[in-house]
Amino acid sequence: MGALLEGPLLWYLNRGTGLTLLVLLSLTTALGVLAMGGRPAGDGGARVPRFVSQSLHRNIAVVSVLALVVHVVTAVLDTYVDIRWWQAVVPWGSAYAPMWTGLGALALDVVVVVVLTSLLRHRIGRRGWRAVHVTAWVGWATGLAHAIGMGTDLQPGSWTWWALAPTAAAAIVVLGALLARLQGRRPHHEAAVPLLARTTDTDTRSLEVLR
Numbered sequence: 001m002g003a004l005l006e007g008p009l010l011w012y013l014n015r016g017t018g019l020t021l022l023v024l025l026s027l028t029t030a031l032g033v034l035a036m037g038g039r040p041a042g043d044g045g046a047r048v049p050r051f052v053s054q055s056l057h058r059n060i061a062v063v064s065v066l067a068l069v070v071h072v073v074t075a076v077l078d079t080y081v082d083i084r085w086w087q088a089v090v091p092w093g094s095a096y097a098p099m100w101t102g103l104g105a106l107a108l109d110v111v112v113v114v115v116l117t118s119l120l121r122h123r124i125g126r127r128g129w130r131a132v133h134v135t136a137w138v139g140w141a142t143g144l145a146h147a148i149g150m151g152t153d154l155q156p157g158s159w160t161w162w163a164l165a166p167t168a169a170a171a172i173v174v175l176g177a178l179l180a181r182l183q184g185r186r187p188h189h190e191a192a193v194p195l196l197a198r199t200t201d202t203d204t205r206s207l208e209v210l211r
């Protein structure tokens with residue numbers, strides 16, 4: 001048991017689950033952005049039906065929580081780094097990389113609150129739930145900052161392609177989803193203008209024929 005806690009196995013598990021977690025949380029965030037915004041499929045809006053993105057969003061969120069549990073347990077059990085149980089939830093006071101560990105703890109807190117309020121959604125009402133749910137952005141951003149600041153495989157001197165590529169892809173997917181959602185709103189608004197113009201043209205022509 002002692003060898004397990006002191007050897008590199010926990011560290012490998014921690015790094016592996018950290019990256020898995022970042023990718024899953026980013027997918028969850030991107031799917032949430034797409035599922036909550038824009039128009040329903042068939043209205044010239046989302047290409048992926050909303051119920052598909054919503055159920056994927058939920059299922060990936062559940063797997064993310066499992067990865068988060070393993071990531072935290074391995075960080076705390078690993079005797080090479082001095083991180084106590086409470087420091088995984090309280091965002092300050094860690095002796096090891098205080099700022100980056102604190103950001104990880106903050107991300108964890110946000111994830112926990114977002115998941116719990118989602119489970120209690122029918123009790124707290126849609127407005128309250130949504131007000132809390134938007135803080136998922138803070139969770140995603142602080143999780144990303146924690147990873148960039150703390151990950152062995154993401155540091156200038158020791159970075160690896162297998163860590164850098166998924167981290168960059170994760171950020172691009174989330175920002176891409178945000179852009180797609182903002183764009184999805186614009187045409188809806190703009191499309192109304194040419195449609196009105198077309199209607200007016202046709203109406204005018206119809207009136208001319210009648211005359």
Ligand code: HEM
Binds near residue numbers: 015
């Ligand atoms: C949503 C929350 C979190 C996310 C998304 C996340 C993600 C990550 C990622 C991607 C890495 C980099 C792995 C690598 O490339 O080496 C990492 C490293 C690390 N994380 Fe987290 N983490 C989170 C929360 C936490 C918490 C709460 C703790 C414990 C307090 C923690 C402890 C660590 C440690 C010790 C490392 C350094 C591993 C190394 O030496 O490379 N993380 N995390």
